[in-house]
Amino acid sequence: MHEGKKKGVLFVFSGPSGVGKGTLTQMLFNEFDGQLAYSVSATTRPPRPGEVNGRDYFFITRQEFEQRLENNSFLEHAQFAGNDYGTPRDYVTNLLDQGVNVLLEIEVQGALQVRKSMPQSVSVFILPPSFEELEHRLRGRGTESEEKIEKRLETARKEIAYAPTYDYQIVNGSDIGAAYAQLRNIFLEKTQASTAAPVA
Ligand code: 5GP
Secondary structure, three states: OOOOOOOOOEEEEEOOOOOOHHHHHHHHHHHOOOOOEEOOOEEOOOOOOOOOEOOOEEEOOHHHHHHHHHOOOEEEEEEEOOEEEEEEHHHHHHHHHOOOOEEEEOOHHHHHHHHHHOOOOEEEEEEOOOHHHHHHHHHHHOOOOHHHHHHHHHHHHHHHOOHHHOOEEEEOOOOHHHHHHHHHHHHHHHHHHHOOOOOO
């Protein structure tokens, strides 16, 4: 039998590449250290400079990815810009069962799968103030070829169309503090009831 422990809250964050999702997520982890776990995904994409295996992603081969698919090891999986991405099922479900809140930072197709299989999850879509601004930010990052940037922009347009289907939409404009305040409120609202008594 269950010990009656409350389950953790599963947060699903999406938003186009370059929208500042990672920065907002990092701010949340900095403030709520120990109250939220990040699910590190597996991907067949090669690491970008500075990315660390096991921290940013588990960088695996296409063959390994297919093996995990066969073993039903992914809670969700999707292709994005020609690469495969997947969320480790056991890692996430074990933490939720232990009462730990978990955050997934995933694209829209995978998010749809999670939102369907775990309807109690809380979904948040991070939007750019405008498409032009997104393009500007993406080019400014300077880590990818023109062809890849074009592909990401095209994908971004398609992704943004899904924003209204999420529980919450946050515009990350010129004031990241304002966007973070909204995110923080959502986090507090959804986790307060399921966490232990607050520290005085
Ligand atoms: P990037 O290659 O820029 O790190 O990520 C590309 C996209 O894939 C981003 O939208 C990111 O949120 C998403 N992504 C990362 N991990 C996963 C995952 O496990 N599943 C899905 N569906 N998307 C993911």
